[in-house]
Amino acid sequence: MSQQRHGSTPGEAGDVPAFPDLPEATIARLPEYLRALHHLAEAGAETVSSEGLAAAAGVNSAKLRKDLSHLGSYGTRGVGYDVALLVDQIEYILGLDKNRAVCVVGVGNLGHALAGYAGFASRGFRVVALFDADHGKVGEVINGMAVRHIDDLEAVAEQESIAIGVIATPPTAAQAVADLLVAVGVTSILNFAPCVLSVPPNVDVRKVDLAIELQILSFHEHRKASLTALPGGVGGSAGDQEAVGS
Amino acid sequence: MSQQRHGSTPGEAGDVPAFPDLPEATIARLPEYLRALHHLAEAGAETVSSEGLAAAAGVNSAKLRKDLSHLGSYGTRGVGYDVALLVDQIEYILGLDKNRAVCVVGVGNLGHALAGYAGFASRGFRVVALFDADHGKVGEVINGMAVRHIDDLEAVAEQESIAIGVIATPPTAAQAVADLLVAVGVTSILNFAPCVLSVPPNVDVRKVDLAIELQILSFHEHRKASLTALPGGVGGSAGDQEAVGS
Structure with missing residues (x-):
């Protein structure tokens, strides 16, 4: 803070x-x-x-x-x-006030971006561990942290009291990673993989799908184009303008 | 598709x-x-x-x-x-059906991840240009595309009919980039910089703030902890479970 x-x-x-x-x-x-x-x-x-x-x-x-x-x-x-x-x-x-511990699973481009995201530390979170299933990436140091193998998740989760797991893997691996996170007691997941995860009811999942954000913008582009194409020009809005920006 | x-x-x-x-x-x-x-x-x-x-x-x-x-x-x-x-x-x-053209402004780690995001092409979008204000990054090739200087935005926007601008700059630069995008006729913006943008009413902005996603998960962690701390165990939910995952 x-x-x-x-x-x-x-x-x-x-x-x-x-x-x-x-x-x-x-x-x-x-x-x-x-x-x-x-x-x-x-x-x-x-x-x-x-x-x-x-x-x-x-x-x-x-x-x-x-x-x-x-x-x-x-x-x-x-x-x-x-x-x-x-x-x-x-x-x-x-x-x-808890300064919660976060781990990132999957250190592709997006995982690199998340590991180095300066905004987390100032806003109540500590990225404490990075994981990947690829042995070729294990040991790579990103933002001062060495990437660990996903097999170490259980030990690290306990040691670091990981509260939130961030999934930045390909969609094919995401459910297996979610299952692992849930198995080691993580009850909050931020999912960047474009897929729906199945988790027990006590686990909260938030999803960021970049293509979906573009598709919602595409809807508004389409709506604006069809409104200006009407004889009367711009008509009613398709929703609350504020909601679009939030 | x-x-x-x-x-x-x-x-x-x-x-x-x-x-x-x-x-x-x-x-x-x-x-x-x-x-x-x-x-x-x-x-x-x-x-x-x-x-x-x-x-x-x-x-x-x-x-x-x-x-x-x-x-x-x-x-x-x-x-x-x-x-x-x-x-x-x-x-x-x-x-x-329009296969809209997208540009990414700011090629730090996040911009790299966005430039290489395979999910865009299959879901209706073409990333047609990458921009940065740093001359040291201009010419770098990411995913087969050379980074251009932000001063070229106007020419490229017209040539490529850019429909959506993605802002992946630091927050201090984001408003200036938004102004540039609006000035060249872009009417949809996806903003990854953690700040509120001022844009004309005909421009739609969607915002992805990674720390905010974590803060919302933190709320749910806090809620779950306080519910299990009550004598009766888990009580009412603070919201629609489905909305949490969407």
Whole structure:
């Protein structure tokens, strides 16, 4: 975290419910608010209006106020939100005070990019291990870490308390890697392989499929082209513009 | 596309409305259905039940039927959906018949991974150009393409009819690159830099922020830990399990 803490422990940070039942869309926006709040804090801001924070995070302010109300944060009329307090609340809810250990499985181009991604360390994560099934890649040093063989996963997972496994293998290997991660007790997986993984119900999977992102953009290109082709010019939008950018 | 077409032009493919007004969540699931349909077609399937397709795409079948009803696709009772017809309909809606040209700006590790990503070509896209602002990287050949200087963007964008720009630069450079892309007429941007971009209303931006994906998983780790810490064990879920994996 690039923001200094203010001595308060997260448990004391306002009236946060024991554990709020948040809509999935709200959960996905909390990291955006957090990033904007860190920038505000670095710039010296102590408070921020809902409009100011909404603009910095790229959402509308009514949505932001509703999201933050789920955390028990309502701001102060005429003053806005306390930046440091809100940072503590969001980091607590997201569990970022834990500095969770991450491993990357598959060190092709994407695995290299992930291993060297500077943004992880400053945002609550430590990449602690890199794995590959290819003996030719084992021992290669990436960003100061030597690639290990996937057979070492069990020992390393226990030793490093790996919380999140990132799968950056070809799709044909992804399910087997997911099974291995689950077997050693990893309950959160970020999957970059373009395939659907089967996991037990207690395991959370998030998926990033780069081609799917392009296909969604392609839909909007197609929609824009067909709208401008209509006699009346640009018509109704096919969705919430904000959702497109989020 | 790895699937052969059946002679019908997309405009004839069933009763697709001129351009359906689709919910954003439906748009995001269409590429998942398409990927599952391509696998089914490769395996020789000519029809598929809603349950079978839903399982292959990792969603529930009621949601799938509702999504496809937006396209005017209801399947045939006792038979299911015609695989080839549904592929045509979804590819038409997503505008994938256009084989859109994509450029990648920023050829660090992530840009390298994107330039070499085999999944693009088979799914409706051509990476036609790579750009960087660093003269030291200009001329480097990645996946058979020479990196060009960002100053060449305007000429190349016109020549190659670039439809989608992918930003893989550091966050400090991302807004300037977005401005350049917009200035040369690109109206769809996929942004990997962890920052919010300002673009005109006719430009669609999708964002992939790797740390945000980890932070959302961290929330679920935190939630699971707090639920198992309660006297009653696992309690209510904080959201739709399916949404987590999508």
